[in-house]
Amino acid sequence: MIVKQLDYDLTPVAGLALVGHYLNAVRPVLDRLDAALPIRAGVSTADVCRPYLGLLVQGKSDFDAIENFRGAAFFKQPLGINLLPSSPTPRQRLDARAAEMFDFCPQMIETLLTSQRPDYGVLPCGWLPLDVDTFAMDNGGTAKEGVGRTYAGVDGYCPPARLDSGKFDTNYLVCQFAALAMNILRLMGQRGLLKWAFEICSRTP
Secondary structure (H helix, E strand, C coil), X not given: CCCCCCCCCCCXXXXXXXXXXXXXXXXXXXHHHHHHXXXXXXXXXXXXXXXXXXXXXCCCCCHHHHHHHCCCHHHHHHHCCCCCCCCHHHHHHHHHHHHHHCCHHHHHHHHHHHHHCCCCCCCCCCCCCCCCCECXXXXXXXXXXXXXXXXXXXXXXXXXXXXXXXXXXXXXHHHHXXXXXXXXXXXXXXXXXXXXXXXXXXXXX
């Protein structure tokens, strides 16, 4: 048996190349965010947003998950991150300045959708399906109010994923980021098999 080291790295998150492609569409908004919330030294506000969006598209909402990507060049490069923050930085920055960032997330979503025009799958009746990701919590045998049958076959609740901060403003902003991440994933799902998507991945070193 011959063990040979390849001259390139393998990554389980190659789809971040496409995420970075769509983040480029909202770069003007991220630039305005940096101008509105300047940092004298250290991690810029945009460099707090970009990696957190990179986590959300992978289904990770906890700030500590960023530690798994420290030293991973592929995580930084496709997302356009200049300086990758440690896990306390996004938590502290969002807790301190979330309210000042409220107006920028809707602008990012609007800019993305205006430039890419995804297909939302409007139903023949004119209704628009809403994607909500939940998980089942088993509360069978309890007297809690609102307990009902879940898709998992247990009596309980199906809440959205747990939010990582104890502050309302931060959690509200995280929900806005999640909406942006969901739209990016929708675009990737609709266009990920097209030829140009493969070309984008092949051009990413």
